[in-house]
Amino acid sequence: MTQDALIEAVRAKVSDRDLPGPASPQDVAAVEQVVGHPMPPLLKRLYLEVANGGFGHWEVVSLTETDHWFSDCADIHEACDAFLGPDSPVPAGLVPLMDRGCGMWAFIDFRTPGGWMWDWDPQFQCCPQHTLLPLGQSLEQWLGDWLHDTVHEGPYPGRAECEEPG
Numbered sequence: 001m002t003q004d005a006l007i008e009a010v011r012a013k014v015s016d017r018d019l020p021g022p023a024s025p026q027d028v029a030a031v032e033q034v035v036g037h038p039m040p041p042l043l044k045r046l047y048l049e050v051a052n053g054g055f056g057h058w059e060v061v062s063l064t065e066t067d068h069w070f071s072d073c074a075d076i077h078e079a080c081d082a083f084l085g086p087d088s089p090v091p092a093g094l095v096p097l098m099d100r101g102c103g104m105w106a107f108i109d110f111r112t113p114g115g116w117m118w119d120w121d122p123q124f125q126c127c128p129q130h131t132l133l134p135l136g137q138s139l140e141q142w143l144g145d146w147l148h149d150t151v152h153e154g155p156y157p158g159r160a161e162c163e164e165p166g
Contacts, residue, residue, distance in 0.1 A: 003042055006140060009147050011050050019051035020066040027052065027063040031076055032110075037093045040115030042139050043108060057146040058098035058106060071099030079105075083120070090132060094118055107132070108139060115139035 001009070028047060032038055039047075046055060053062030059070035061079050073079040079096040083105075093111035100106055107118040117135040135142070145151045 001144070003045065003140075006042070006143060006147075007045055007049055010046060010055055010143060013147060014051065014055045017054055018068070019054040020062060020068050021052065022049060023047040023052035023063045031063050031095075034077065034080060035093065035095055035110050037110035039110060040108065040113055040139060042143075043097075043115050056098055056143070057151045058100050060098055061096070073099070090120075094132070096120070106135075106142075112138075117142045 025048065028039055028044055038044075046060075047053075047063055052064065052066055053060050053070050053075075054068055061071050061073060061076045062068065063076050065074040071079065073082060073096075076095065076097075079099075083090050083096050084092070090107070094107045094109055096105045097108045098106040103122040105120040107120055109116040109118060115138055117137045117139060118132055119135055120132050122131065137145075142151070
């Protein structure tokens with residue numbers, strides 16, 4: 001599927017949602033400045049051409065505060081503040097994108113043009129190396145799963161179980 005066709009499919013899938021209008025190029029630039037990496041091109045087009053948040057299975061966080069909240073955070077800046085910082089286990093360039101509920105988040109890697117997706121699951125905070133794991137999917141692949149109603153719910157399989165300290 002071409003990027004144009006994917007964007008049209010996303011637009012059609014969310015046509016019944018009450019979403020904010022598209023973000024502005026200045027909104028995108030402000031987020032890129034904070035993150036220190038360019039936004040993956042597909043994500044940038046979705047924000048600029050579809051809506052400033054709310055698209056996707058778990059509803060992507062808005063770039064700027066709107067009248068719509070798609071998580072406990074008003075916008076992506078607030079979500080970044082919650083996860084990123086000098087003592088954070090989250091590498092620079094990974095951005096919290098979708099609140100999956102129960103403290104779980106989907107992150108996107110701004111360091112990669114394809115926007116590789118990562119999973120944050122606080123159930124694994126007892127072993128920080130397992131709290132954040134790559135999903136092995138680009139944003140395009142993840143959106144394809146959403147469009148075909150095959151997005152995984154709950155904790156992702158294949159995670160190692162944490163052992164309680166002895």
